[in-house]
Amino acid sequence: MQHAKRNFKAGWAQAVMIGLLSVYSIFCLIPFLMVLSGSLSTEADISKYGYRLLPLHPNLDAYHILFLAADRVIDGYKISIFVTVAGTFLALLVNYMGGYAMARRTLRYRNALSIYALLTLMFSGGLVPWYIVCVNYLHLKDSVWALILPALAQGFNLFLIRNFLQSLPEELFESAKIDGAGELRIMFTIIAPLATPVLATVGLFIALNYWNDWYLGLMFIDDQSLQPLQLMLRTIVSNVEFLKNSGNAAEMQRVAATLPTEGVKMAVTIVTIGPIIFLYPFVQRFFVKGLVVGAVKG
Amino acid sequence: MNTIEGTEAATAGPRIARKRGFLGEMSRNGSVYLMFLPVFVLLLLFNYLPMAGIVVAFKNYQFANGLFGSEWAKPLLNNFEYLVSSEYAFRAIRNTVLLNLLFIATGLLFEIGLALLLNEIRSKYFKKVAQSITFLPYFISWIVVGVFTYNLLTDVGVVNTIIGYFGHEPVDFYNSPGLWPAILALIMRWKVTGYGSVIYLAALAGIDSSYYEAASIDGATRWQQMWYISLPLLRPTVIILTLLAVGRIMNADFGMFYAVVGSAATLYSTTDVVDTFVYRGLRINGDVGMSAAAGFLQSTVAFVLVLGSNLIARKLDKDSALF
Numbered sequence: 001m002q003h004a005k006r007n008f009k010a011g012w013a014q015a016v017m018i019g020l021l022s023v024y025s026i027f028c029l030i031p032f033l034m035v036l037s038g039s040l041s042t043e044a045d046i047s048k049y050g051y052r053l054l055p056l057h058p059n060l061d062a063y064h065i066l067f068l069a070a071d072r073v074i075d076g077y078k079i080s081i082f083v084t085v086a087g088t089f090l091a092l093l094v095n096y097m098g099g100y101a102m103a104r105r106t107l108r109y110r111n112a113l114s115i116y117a118l119l120t121l122m123f124s125g126g127l128v129p130w131y132i133v134c135v136n137y138l139h140l141k142d143s144v145w146a147l148i149l150p151a152l153a154q155g156f157n158l159f160l161i162r163n164f165l166q167s168l169p170e171e172l173f174e175s176a177k178i179d180g181a182g183e184l185r186i187m188f189t190i191i192a193p194l195a196t197p198v199l200a201t202v203g204l205f206i207a208l209n210y211w212n213d214w215y216l217g218l219m220f221i222d223d224q225s226l227q228p229l230q231l232m233l234r235t236i237v238s239n240v241e242f243l244k245n246s247g248n249a250a251e252m253q254r255v256a257a258t259l260p261t262e263g264v265k266m267a268v269t270i271v272t273i274g275p276i277i278f279l280y281p282f283v284q285r286f287f288v289k290g291l292v293v294g295a296v297k298g
Numbered sequence: 299m300n301t302i303e304g305t306e307a308a309t310a311g312p313r314i315a316r317k318r319g320f321l322g323e324m325s326r327n328g329s330v331y332l333m334f335l336p337v338f339v340l341l342l343l344f345n346y347l348p349m350a351g352i353v354v355a356f357k358n359y360q361f362a363n364g365l366f367g368s369e370w371a372k373p374l375l376n377n378f379e380y381l382v383s384s385e386y387a388f389r390a391i392r393n394t395v396l397l398n399l400l401f402i403a404t405g406l407l408f409e410i411g412l413a414l415l416l417n418e419i420r421s422k423y424f425k426k427v428a429q430s431i432t433f434l435p436y437f438i439s440w441i442v443v444g445v446f447t448y449n450l451l452t453d454v455g456v457v458n459t460i461i462g463y464f465g466h467e468p469v470d471f472y473n474s475p476g477l478w479p480a481i482l483a484l485i486m487r488w489k490v491t492g493y494g495s496v497i498y499l500a501a502l503a504g505i506d507s508s509y510y511e512a513a514s515i516d517g518a519t520r521w522q523q524m525w526y527i528s529l530p531l532l533r534p535t536v537i538i539l540t541l542l543a544v545g546r547i548m549n550a551d552f553g554m555f556y557a558v559v560g561s562a563a564t565l566y567s568t569t570d571v572v573d574t575f576v577y578r579g580l581r582i583n584g585d586v587g588m589s590a591a592a593g594f595l596q597s598t599v600a601f602v603l604v605l606g607s608n609l610i611a612r613k614l615d616k617d618s619a620l621f
Contacts, residue, residue: 014420021415021424023462025431028488031446032434034456038449050459051449098337100331108323113334120345123601126593127576128586129351130344140344153340183329212439215553219581230441231507234557237445262454269445276437284430291496 007162032277038266039063046262062263066271068252073271075225076232079144080211083228087148087210092203094152100159100187105170114162121155131219146220147228151209157202164198165191201290204283211276233272237265355594361587379589386566387592390575391548393568397479398547402540404483408491408533413498414524432492433599443489444557451481477569478559482569485558486551500537502528545607548572548600572596 034051039062041055049056066073102113124130130150138145168191176186192199214230221227227235240261252259324331351365355378358371371377381387412432419425435443450456451471458468471477502532520525559569572592580588589593 015463017415017418018421018424019417021412021428024412024415025428028432028435030490031450031488034445034449046454050454050462051452051456052459053456092341094336097333101334101337104327104330106328107327109331117337117341120341123349123606124345124597125348125350125352126590126597127573128590128593129354130348131358131580132354133343133347135533136361136364137347149340150344153337153344155341158337183327183333187333208437209322212437214439214441218556230439233445234441237441237448238480238560265445266449269442273438273442280434280437281430284433286365288429288433288496291493 019062025079029062032273033144035266035269036204038271039263041263043260043263051262062260062267065252065260065264066267072232072236073229073268076227076229079147079226080229082144082214083147084207084210087151087205088203090148091152091154091157091206091210092199095154095157096161096199097187098153099158100165100191102158102162103165104173105166106173110237116157117155117158121159134220140220142221142223144226147216148210151213154206157206160202161195164195168194197290200286204286204290229272233268236268240264304493311353326582332405332538339348352590352597354586354596355590357587357590371587375589378595381588381591381595384588386570386575387588389567390570390572390592391595394452394550394571394573395547397550397569397571398481398543400483401486402543402547404423404487405494405543406540408487409494409534410498410529412491412495413502414528416495416499417502417528418520429492432495435489436493438489440551440553440557443485443550444560447481472562473564475565478565478568482554482558486554491552497539498532498535501532504533534615538615541614542609543605545604546600547603550574550598552577 030053037053038046038051040060041052042057042061045052045056065151074276098113098117100108101107104110104119107113116179121286134140134146134150138149140149172190172194173186176190181190186207190236212230214234215230217226217228222230224232224235300541302602325584354365354368356371356374357365357368358376359365360368363369373379416425416429419428448455452458453468453470455471457471461468470476471481505528509531510523513523513527550573552573555569555571556577559565559574562569576589576593576596579585
């Protein structure tokens with residue numbers, strides 16, 4: 001342990017460092033608190049006093065309005081949940097199979113497979129031809145698959161998986177083969193359980209990317225009912241009046257004579273990041289561990 | 299990451315006479331190659347086809363004729379001439395490079411600083427909590443970060459509320475392009491410092507504790523140990539990560555610029571980058587030719603930089619280069 005006894009009275013140094021870290025941690029947390037406070041403030045307070053750390057007259061009007069327009073938000077949630085679940089499952093499957101092939105030492109052309117994946121990391125055709133291919137050739141415009149397929153195969157993930165599998169002893173593959181197992185069986189019943197650490201890490205990063213994605217939606221989705229949650233957030237923030245299309249406009253009028261524009265923007269932000277904040281304590285350590293696995297080679 | 303050439307299979311033992319050639323290989327290992335097929339097709343469609351489609355930069359693109367059927371531009375470099383004559387293209391390239399340099403420099407300072415702090419803290423509990431909190435912003439989408447920024451910087455934003463307390467006039471941030479390089483650097487730091495520090499933290503954890511023991515026996519203070527042991531031993535990691543970042547200097551984080559700056563055209567003089575420039579040309583102004591030319595320049599320069607930085611990184615440390 002590097003924290004072994006060092007005969008040095010560092011009490012004050014520890015205090016200074018804890019102080020610095022605390023300040024930085026607060027810096028990281030403050031925007032979350034601001035938005036939460038904004039979502040609970042009255043519109044009048046915001047326009048008179050501006051956004052504050054604590055709401056002057058806490059109330060739930062903004063959430064009430066949002067609840068009345070819930071169908072919009074729920075649509076966004078549905079799309080994002082589908083994209084995240086289906087995308088993560090398919091991406092893991094596809095990249096695991098690809099990485100497995102790249103890692104198999106018995107393949108004569110395995111280096112060709114790796115180079116095929118590597119070139120995609122080094123050179124990119126850029127936005128314009130990519131967009132034209134997706135829209136004019138693959139007809140992905142306004143399809144939910146446009147939110148999944150383009151991000152499915154990722155060179156970086158392929159290499160993470162390949163490198164991990166290559167660190168497994170070759171005898172594992174050989175003995176299974178001698179026992180008469182086919183490649184599919186070796187891959188899914190023998191190797192997959194051993195590859196859980198790398199698959200969990202890669203899977204979590206893929207899931208986070210799908211959940212937070214809005215780039216694919218921005219490019220390919222014009223139909224508002226297909227917008228993923230993050231894009232819906234942007235639509236609502238840039239045009240709160242959009243919520244009034246929801247059919248509960250009269251009821252909204254009753255709750256608040258004028259739409260609490262700023263408050264609703266903040267409330268919908270809170271509703272969007274809710275699941276992440278909720279899951280964060282449980283998954284955070286896997287991300288840290290996974291990053292280290294990826295960085296310090298296996 | 300590992301290097302691409304895996305070690306040759308060192309499987310000793312009697313070599314059974316095998317069928318040679320492509321067909322022999324397929325009959326032996328066909329099922330494994332089949333597993334690669336989905337990746338093969340996906341990369342072909344979403345990576346290789348667009349790579350070939352880069353010729354669109356030299357074409358007079360017509361929607362009906364497609365990428366490859368459209369006529370060649372006359373003269374061939376028409377799109378590029380158009381691009382070069384636009385002052386905005388140069389501005390976008392300049393902003394991309396300068397902002398990336400700013401992000402790399404501030405990133406080094408913050409990420410190493412945070413890693414050293416976390417490493418020196420004795421309280422396990424405090425370290426854990428601090429690491430969790432500083433890593434949290436990484437999990438938030440840029441769209442949400444855009445709302446946070448708005449909340450802080452709009453005319454009724456928190457920053458102006460604070461400025462008001464001290465009796466100063468509010469600052470119109472969304473009309474002050476000069477302030478935005480600093481604002482963007484701060485936002486970038488806020489979002490990715492916790493994430494970036496993890497690698498440095500891992501490198502610090504890998505330092506042999508006997509160095510510190512020997513130093514403290516010789517009477518080195520904690521501060522001296524940090525300065526003369528931790529920092530020098532972090533140097534290889536720092537150099538490699540910086541090199542790889544320099545390799546990406548022509549590529550801006552589109553998400554950040556689109557979500558945080560958005561369509562605030564008053565800020566473009568300091569915040570418009572190649573990626574947003576190309577996006578606007580393609581999706582908003584319908585200027586496919588100029589967009590494609592800008593994208594072509596970006597892709598080729600990026601390719602040379604990635605190649606170069608990886609070759610240097612590989613020279614320094616074989617294991618940390620991408621290839």
